[in-house]
Amino acid sequence: xxxxxxxxxxxxxxxxxxxxxxxxxxxxxxxxxxxxxxxxxxxxxxxxxxxxxxxxxxxxxxxxxxxxxxxxxxxxxxxxxxxxxxxxxxxxxxxxxxxxxxxxxxxxxxxxxxxxxxxxxxxxxxxxxxxxxxxxxxxxxxxxxxxxxxxxxxxxxxxxxxxxxxxxxxxxxxxxxxxxxxxxxxxxxxxxxxxxxxxxxxxxxxxxxxxxxxxxxxxxxxxxxxxxxxxxxxxxxxxxxxxxxxxxxxxxxxxxxxxxxxxxxxxxxxxxxxxxxxxxxxxxxxxxxxxxxxxxxxxxxxxxxxxxxxx
Amino acid sequence: xxxxxxxxxxxxxxxxxxxxxxxxxxxxxxxxxxxxxxxxxxxxxxxxxxxxxxxxxxxxxxxxxxxxxxxxxxxxxxxxxxxxxxxxxxxxxxxxxxxxxxxxx
Amino acid sequence: xxxxxxxxxxxxxxxxxxxxxxxxxxxxxxxxxxxxxxxxxxxxxxxxxxxxxxxxxxxxxxxxxxxxxxxxxxxxxxxxxxxxxxxxxxxxxxxxxxxxxxxxxxxxxxxxxxxxxxxxxxxxxxxxxxxxxxxxxxxxxxxxxxxxxxxxxxxxxxxxxxxxxxxxxxxxxxxxxxxxxxxxxxxxxxxxxxxxxxxxxxxxxxxxxxxxxxxxxxxxxxxxxxxxxxxxxxxxxxxxxxxxxxxxxxxxxxxxxxxxxxxxxxxxxxxxxxxxxxxxxxxxxxxxxxxxxxxxxxxxxxxxxxxxxxxxxxxxxxxxxxxxxxxxxxxxxxxxxxxxxxxxxxxxxxxxxxxxxxxxxxxxxxxxxxxxxxxxxxxxxxxxxxxxxxxxxx
Numbered sequence: 001x002x003x004x005x006x007x008x009x010x011x012x013x014x015x016x017x018x019x020x021x022x023x024x025x026x027x028x029x030x031x032x033x034x035x036x037x038x039x040x041x042x043x044x045x046x047x048x049x050x051x052x053x054x055x056x057x058x059x060x061x062x063x064x065x066x067x068x069x070x071x072x073x074x075x076x077x078x079x080x081x082x083x084x085x086x087x088x089x090x091x092x093x094x095x096x097x098x099x100x101x102x103x104x105x106x107x108x109x110x111x112x113x114x115x116x117x118x119x120x121x122x123x124x125x126x127x128x129x130x131x132x133x134x135x136x137x138x139x140x141x142x143x144x145x146x147x148x149x150x151x152x153x154x155x156x157x158x159x160x161x162x163x164x165x166x167x168x169x170x171x172x173x174x175x176x177x178x179x180x181x182x183x184x185x186x187x188x189x190x191x192x193x194x195x196x197x198x199x200x201x202x203x204x205x206x207x208x209x210x211x212x213x214x215x216x217x218x219x220x221x222x223x224x225x226x227x228x229x230x231x232x233x234x235x236x237x238x239x240x241x242x243x244x245x246x247x248x249x250x251x252x253x254x255x256x257x258x259x260x261x262x263x264x265x266x267x268x269x270x271x272x273x274x275x276x277x278x279x280x281x282x283x284x285x286x287x288x289x290x291x292x293x294x295x296x297x298x299x300x301x302x303x304x305x306x307x308x309x310x311x
Numbered sequence: 312x313x314x315x316x317x318x319x320x321x322x323x324x325x326x327x328x329x330x331x332x333x334x335x336x337x338x339x340x341x342x343x344x345x346x347x348x349x350x351x352x353x354x355x356x357x358x359x360x361x362x363x364x365x366x367x368x369x370x371x372x373x374x375x376x377x378x379x380x381x382x383x384x385x386x387x388x389x390x391x392x393x394x395x396x397x398x399x400x401x402x403x404x405x406x407x408x409x410x411x412x413x414x415x416x
Numbered sequence: 417x418x419x420x421x422x423x424x425x426x427x428x429x430x431x432x433x434x435x436x437x438x439x440x441x442x443x444x445x446x447x448x449x450x451x452x453x454x455x456x457x458x459x460x461x462x463x464x465x466x467x468x469x470x471x472x473x474x475x476x477x478x479x480x481x482x483x484x485x486x487x488x489x490x491x492x493x494x495x496x497x498x499x500x501x502x503x504x505x506x507x508x509x510x511x512x513x514x515x516x517x518x519x520x521x522x523x524x525x526x527x528x529x530x531x532x533x534x535x536x537x538x539x540x541x542x543x544x545x546x547x548x549x550x551x552x553x554x555x556x557x558x559x560x561x562x563x564x565x566x567x568x569x570x571x572x573x574x575x576x577x578x579x580x581x582x583x584x585x586x587x588x589x590x591x592x593x594x595x596x597x598x599x600x601x602x603x604x605x606x607x608x609x610x611x612x613x614x615x616x617x618x619x620x621x622x623x624x625x626x627x628x629x630x631x632x633x634x635x636x637x638x639x640x641x642x643x644x645x646x647x648x649x650x651x652x653x654x655x656x657x658x659x660x661x662x663x664x665x666x667x668x669x670x671x672x673x674x675x676x677x678x679x680x681x682x683x684x685x686x687x688x689x690x691x692x693x694x695x696x697x698x699x700x701x702x703x704x705x706x707x708x709x710x711x712x713x714x715x716x717x718x719x720x721x722x723x724x725x726x727x728x729x730x731x732x733x734x735x736x737x738x739x740x741x742x743x744x745x746x747x748x749x750x751x752x753x754x755x756x757x758x759x760x761x762x763x764x765x766x767x768x769x770x771x772x773x774x775x776x777x778x779x780x781x782x783x784x785x786x787x788x789x790x791x792x793x794x795x796x797x798x799x800x801x802x803x804x805x806x807x808x809x810x
Contacts, residue, residue, distance in 0.1 A: 011368055021317055021376045021393035022344035027352065028397035033375035044341075047617050049484065061628040062336050062637075063329065066344040070617045072487055073626035075506055078480035081472060085442060085481030086617060088468035089488025092439035095619075103619050121480065124473035198372055224397075232398030232411070235373050332636040334576055334614045334644070335515035336629055341622035 012199045014040045018068035025058040028231030030195045030221030030238060031110070031137045032058050035066075037198050038106065038135065041205040044069040046104035047090070049083050051118065052076045053110040054144040054223075055137070079107040079114070080121030083132040091131075098131040104209055105132040111152035112142040115178045126185035126214045133208045133215045136178060138247075139223035147226040151176040154246075156284045156292050158228070164283050174295055179218050183252050188213030191251040194220040196238035200249060200260060211253070220247045228279025240274040245300040250307065257307040264304055271296055315390050316380050317345045349376070353396035355411040357389050363408035370400035370409060418663075419597040425588035428556040428595045429495060429521035429581075430455030432563035434465050435603040436519070439490035442470035442481035444500060447533045448589040449523040452495035467493075475500035479507040479518075486516035487625055489616025491567070494518065497585065498525035501539045505546070511578045512547025512641055514625050515615055517570035518578040521563055523589040524552075524686065524737075526772040534773020535585035536737035537686065540714075541746045547641045549579035549648060550715040552685040556593040559583040561665055562712070564603060568655045571610050574647040584687040586773065598663050606662050645716045652713055669718035671710045674700065675728050678707030680788045683725070683751070684735040685711045688776055692735065695781045706785065711747070722754040731763045731788045735781075737770040744768070744800035763791045769803040780804045 008015055018039035025032035031054055038046070048071045050059060056073055060066045074082045087097055087105045096102040107125070109118055114136040125134060141159050142148040149159040154175045158164060162171040182190050189211045193201040201219065208215035220241055222234040229237060241247040242261050245268035249260040262268050271293040275281040284292070324343045333339065370387050371379045378393035379400060387400075401409040423431070429452045433441065441460075443453035459465035468485075472478045475496050486492040496504065501522060511518050522540050526532045540550055551566055553559040559581065566579035583589065615625055629637055649669070656667040673693050675681055682692050689710035696708045709725055711718065726732060736745030743749060748766035755761045767784050770776045780803045791797045 011372075013372060017316065017377060019377070020320065020342035020344050021378055021390065022347035022349055023376070024344075024347070024349065025375065027395045028399055029375050033373065036375065036377060044622055045619055047619065056628050059624065059627070060338070060344045061630050062633050063338050063340065063627075064344045064347060065338045065341055065622075065624050065627065067624060068341045068622055070619065070622050071624040071627075072484065072617065073624065073628070074480065074483065075510060078476065078483075078507065081442075081477035081480035082484035084470055084472070084477075085440065085484025085486075086488050087484075088440045088442070088470050088481065089485035089490045089492075090617070092468050092485070092490050093488065120473060121477050124477050127473070128471065230398070232402035234375075234397070235399055235403050330633070332633065332640055334640055335513065335625060336627060336633070336637040336640075337614060338624040338627050 013202060016040060016043055018043055020066050020068060023058050023060060023066040025054070026225045028224040028234040029058070030139060030223060030234050031055055033195045034137050034219050034221045035108065037195070037201055038108070038205060039067070039069060041202045042069070042104045042106070042209070046106050047086055048072065049074055049079055049086065049107045051079045051109050051113045053113050055108055055110070057144070076113055077117040078121055079109040079118050080123070080125030080134060083107040083134065084125055084128060084130040087130045087132050098209060098212055100210060102209070107132065107134040109134070109136060110143070111136060111138045111140060112150040115152045115176050116150050123185065126182060126187050126216065129188070129213045131212060133217065136216070136218045137221040138218055139221050139226060140175070141226050143223050143226040152178065154292065155295070156281060156288045158280045158283055170283055182216045186255070187216055189215040189253050192218045192220070192247065192249050194238045194242050194247065194249060196235045196242065197249065197261065204251065226280070229277055233277050237274065237277055240269065243269045244271045244274045244296065246271060246274055246296050248300060248303055250303060255310060257310050259303065259307045268300060315392065320345045348392045349395050350392045353394060353414055355396045355398060356391065356414040357394065357396070357398070357400055358410045358412045359387065359389060360408045360410070361386055363406045365406055367405060369403045369405065373399050373403050375399065418599055420594055421597060422592050422594050423556065424451065424590055424592050425556045425559050425583045426451035426523065426590070427455055428560040429563055429583070430459065431597055432560045433493045434459050435598065435600060436491065436493065436564060436567050436607055438467055438493040440468045440470065440482070440485035440492045441494060442472050442478045442485065443494045444472050444475045444478045444496065446475065446497050446500040448525055448585040449495045449497040449521065451589070452521050475503040476507065479504040479511065482518045483507060483511050483514070483516055486511070486518050487514065487615055487617050489612050489618070491610040492518045493520070495521040497523040498527055498539045501543060502527060505543065508543055508546035508548060510626065513637065515576040515644070516578060517576055519563060519566045519570055520578070520580045522580050522582040523585045524582040525585040532772040533585065535587050536771045537582065538738045540580060540582045541738040544715055544746060547577060547645065548715065549577055551579065551581040551713055552711065553581060553583040553588065554687055554689045554710060556588055556595045557665070559588060560595055560597070561659065561663070561667065564606065565655050565659055565667065567607055569648060569652050572651045575644050575651050576614065577641070577644050577648065582686065587687045602662050606658065648716050667712055669713045670721040670725060671712055672725065673708040675707035675709060675725065678705050678729050679792065680706045680731040680733055680785060681709055681725060681729045682706065682733050682735055682781070682784065683709045683711065685714065688735060688737065688770060691776055692781065695778055698778070699785070704785070717750045717754070719754040722751055723758060726755055726758065726762050729762050730792055731765065733784050733788045734764065734766045735784065736766065736768055739768050739771070748800065765791060765797065766800040767803045768800065774804060776804070
């Protein structure tokens, strides 16, 4: 699309679209919007690897293709390894990978494909410090297979295999902090981002391009289908997740933490504002909500302390 | 009225489109999804009130399709060929210039 | 001038890789193949090999990285065995389906349980349906040669399938033999550069590899793999002919040994062929007319060659170091496929032996001959026999 010059100045995002309409994501899909942003940021100067997940469908079934950039689709748990291989192959062919005008090698995998089945390959990718970017789009469950809990599902959430019942009530384990596992590898760059804050996300994508070595971004991407939330609330939910400090946005670079959002000076918004918009949390009791709220604030305090200690 | 940014793409894809199986089932036509008109999924459609619009572009920025483009005067145009009617644009519009109404087909 | 060096099978495989000049090698250590990537890292470290060596954290990631690198359009090599190959299983299908001509060296080893690091063919045999070409080497020279040939066949435009070359654990991987290392110049001429037209990632070329295939398209993509495997039969013959011209060593889909007047032909693969040929000589001295045949190419399966072989004899005795539980040896089923509709066919018997590193002795082969002779006389024998079983501990 041709964006007029005066608009370009006011639009804080790149105008070009390399993510084409006609894709088959559900209405209000956070992952689809995330892909649109990544393709805006890198245009066709990135090579994508997507494992079997919702994004396989979004990217299009043969012979349809939503992408305007090269895309490689692979097995569920292999993202980290495949981007390492592509990086090695491109370098062998003499391409500049990463850096200001370098090619980006991007892995795009869901929370199941990252936090669970793909964790080993992710660890290998980080440890070997490949010149690539791994983006985990976090919709907090196995959505493509029909909403089953992953280790990234928060405590108290309904999913099709944490359905509630007399004996076993909803998801019992807190959300796995994949970003902390990532940071334990001391990567070149790691950050959290949200589809509600595209400018922040794109800034982080650009940063990940400049910094040599393995980078990781955990992108919060609501799924109205799996969260039993209205399709028009995806952005609102993503924003509330940040404002309640349920999913704070921060960066880790060169051993230092930097919190972007929410403000560390103010109390975060009450978690209930975020929870009440989603059908997946409707079975939680008052006590459940209070416990989750407490968990969120404790994690938030921990992050703030880290940011204070390593600044 | 501005034209859909995908108009040219549709022509290109329709010309190149082929079901002929390639070795490795490689898809060679970028953006071939544009010939898939997802507007048929829609139940509610965005109705736009130009008078209320302040041209903040949030609807354009937050559209997951993307099915919103800008016209010559930089007002949003809704591409009903692709708009699935999720309503994010209406929910995010700061001036309530977009309203979701049940579509009568 | 070609060099002659005394080396282990694993070193021969590493030398083959060095000569083929892959741009990317991704591998993970596993007994008995570890020495292959080890030797390659030495070559890379000494600057004798210009390859990116990706030291992955598992075989699953090894083959995944290979798939990524091959999709980027460069020549790729890896090595593994046994559990490692089994761990790669799902990605092997992806490599074949995407038509990525990766070449892999396998030190043929058994599979757990019980855990066992010694030789049989269960690892590669179990991957026969993945769409990979399969070659089996009799000795270290063949290991080197058949890796070079594998590259040439795999990268042929009519084929474009990945290939594995197996050589027996310890019997070859860890045993030193004299090996002739061909001239680099000749190998360069033989292989040429890998310049794919179908699958290569390039920022200027926005293609998708591995897209979702609905029922309306999936079968056609699979058929293309079938077609490529069929084409491979012809291509392999051409490549073997060229190989012989360039390097002076002759290879065939099936290599026959003293089969012309043989009443019984022992059919086998890998290093066992050496033992069997010696056994044939011994028996012939005793006046017993037997012959041997070695299957060098197992996928594509040499159906025509098996039919021709069958015409020469009264009994085909298959000696297999693998088992497909519930039916018998895998090669038995394959040979059955080749002969089932033939009007005249010999008796075909299957012998399971040498599993998990058990030596195959002349006594074992005598037993095979005894059973085959009984069958010849019209006596009832087992179609599938386990040879050399220690019945006393069963």
